[in-house]
Amino acid sequence: MAVPQDAVASVLEMAIGRIASSAPVLCVAALQMLPPREELLEAGAGQLRWACFDLECTGLDLHAEMLQLAACAGPAPPASSFSCYVLPPTRRVGAGAEALTGLRVEGRGCARALLDTRSGERLDALPERAALLRFVAWLRQLRGAGAGLVLVSHGAVLLDVPVLLLALRRTGLAEHFAQVVVGFCDSNAVFRSDKSIQKYSLQHLYGRFVGWRDESHRAEQDAADLFTVLLKYFNTTELSLGEAALARCTYTTDCMLRHVAWLEWAQPHRAPLRRLLARCPQSSARLRKGLLRNLLAAGLTREALAELRGDPQALRARVQQQVADMKQRRESYLTDTADVSAEQVAAVVSALLLLPQ
Structure with missing residues (x-):
């Protein structure tokens, strides 16, 4: 005979109360700047x-x-x-x-x-x-x-x-x-x-x-x-x-x-990056979304980009390398980053960073 769901839920509630103080708690992994590898x-x-x-x-x-x-x-x-x-x-x-x-x-x-x-x-x-x-x-x-x-x-x-x-x-x-x-x-x-x-x-x-x-x-x-x-x-x-x-x-x-956990980390960094990418009006909305996903997946927040220093060629090379590393190690359906290349990301972002603030 099937046990009513409410009865099972009540037993589960009591079990949770008994083990809460002694069992290791499964929680979302510590926040990190890079998305998880596909598993x-x-x-x-x-x-x-x-x-x-x-x-x-x-x-x-x-x-x-x-x-x-x-x-x-x-x-x-x-x-x-x-x-x-x-x-x-x-x-x-x-x-x-x-x-x-x-x-x-x-x-x-x-x-x-x-x-x-x-x-x-x-x-x-x-x-x-x-x-x-x-x-x-x-x-x-x-x-x-x-x-x-x-x-x-x-x-x-x-x-x-x-x-x-x-x-x-x-x-x-x-x-x-x-x-x-x-x-x-x-x-x-x-x-x-x-x-x-x-x-x-x-x-x-x-x-x-x-x-x-x-x-x-x-x-x-x-x-x-x-x-x-x-x-x-x-x-x-x-x-x-x-x-x-x-x-x-x-x-x-x-x-x-x-x-x-990675989505939670990325959430507050989306708006500052959107404001940066909005300064490139000739790009399509679809391209800007792709650029945003690639930057976040590579851990390149607005603050991280602001810390990049060097001549234009060096800055572009650093952005391209970081995005390329992400693509090689972590790109998947979860990141949804395949529609924009590392070269495209580097070209657009380096140009934006060189504009007057």
Whole structure:
């Protein structure tokens, strides 16, 4: 007989309390100036269960907070799915996110509530930690006697994984989550590696491989539909690392923890670099984004660039060498830096640094 998720969550809560003072705490790696090297989950990791997950959030930035958390481990059976609305601890819903999801936070303090603007009803939303406790309990049940779980999300490394891992760290549940979830797969990377596919939104992919669907922008539908798309795409009844396209895009949980730590370090350095790159108006927005990603991945913050001294040729050579070293050692889908060369970065940045301040 299946144990209710709330009961498992309660046991987990008590266990956390008992071991909190003695167990080593798994935390995000110390902040560093360089992104982690890509670390893929190895096929020999044992019998793995796979589940697709999705979040609805207050916005699209790194420190957005969850409004809904949902996951699906297969079609049909209720036991294979999870969904929970979440009352964000500090943030209200951005205008763009509200228009997309139909979710809004109303009230203040103890009177705060999550409202479905489409139906006008108040939703039964849990506090962030309670929602995550239930999620970890569901993941434990899903794993069973297996070696671990792989969570799949569409565009995982851009939003879903950072927001989820930061929430787990904030609530003290990162260690317990990492004992169950051994890897993350980004399905966006899977489909981008297929040159026959030109559009990568979940809506387009579902239409191509399954059929038409309503687009509700609710996490439970998107998680279930992503699982269906992947099964159809791979023509299988079970996802596994035996599919080369999945294996190439599945990262260890430790790798993603270190990636999120690097994103946190990079966050405050983005605005000063954007201001510097904005002084090159003849460049396209796409090029400036590529330059920004390369500079951050190479550890070249605005402060670091200001410390570079020397004649124009020497300055350009130093920037090019540092970016080239990053590309040789750390460039991957996680850094998203391949579209701009080290030579391009050095040429633009050295010219900007020589302009009058």
